[in-house]
C-alpha cells in the first residue's frame with residue numbers, strides 16, 4: 001500500500017510504501033464492501049487549518065492526501081469495522097446494519113480506481129449444481145479482465161452485543177464448495193446462515209473479517225490447500 005501526499009502548489013509528491021496484511025473498512029453509512037472501499041480510497045484535501053508543510057517548496061500548502069494499492073496479495077483479508085467508539089456515550093457500540101459482500105469478486109481495476117466488481121447472486125453461498133455452475137461462469141467472465149479474481153472462502157463473524165458475544169468462523173472447502181461453521185462444534189452451514197453474516201439485525205452472526213483467495217495456483221512459497 002502506498003500513502004501519498006500531493007502538493008497542489010508545486011505538484012511535488014511524497015509517497016511511502018507499507019506492507020499491510022489486512023485492510024480495515026469503515027462501514028458507517030455504507031451498505032456494501034464495494035462502497036466502503038471507494039470511501040477508503042477517497043483522497044482527503046488538507047486545507048485551511050490543516051495546510052501541510054511541503055518538503056519541496058517549503059511552504060504550508062493545500063495538499064491531497066490518500067492511499068493507493070501497489071500490489072494485491074494472494075490472500076486478501078478485509079476487516080469490517082462493526083465496533084465503533086461513540087464519543088457521546090463514551091462506549092463501544094456495534095453496527096448491526098447489512099453490509100453486502102459477494103463470493104466472487106473482480107479486483108482487476110482495484111489498483112487503478114479502488115473499485116471491486118461483483119454480481120448479485122440469487123443462489124449465493126449455495127453448493128447446488130446450478131449455483132456452482134453460475135459462479136464458474138462468472139469466474140471465467142471476470143478472468144477475461146485479468147488475473148485478479150478472488151473467491152471468498154472464510155468469514156469471521158460476531159454474534160451479540162459490543163460488550164458480550166460469540167465469535168465463530170465459516171469456512172468454505174474450495175473443493176466441494178461446502179460451507180462449514182466452526183463454533184463450539186463443526187457443522188454444515190446453510191446458505192441462509194451464511195447470508196445472515198451480511199448483517200441486518202442484532203441477532204445475526206455478522207461478518208467482521210473476510211478472507212478472499214485469488215483464483216489459480218497458490219504461489220510456490222505459500223502452498224495453501226483448497227480442501228478442508
Ligand SMILES: [Zn+2]
Nearest residue numbers: 007010054057
Ligand atoms: Zn509544494
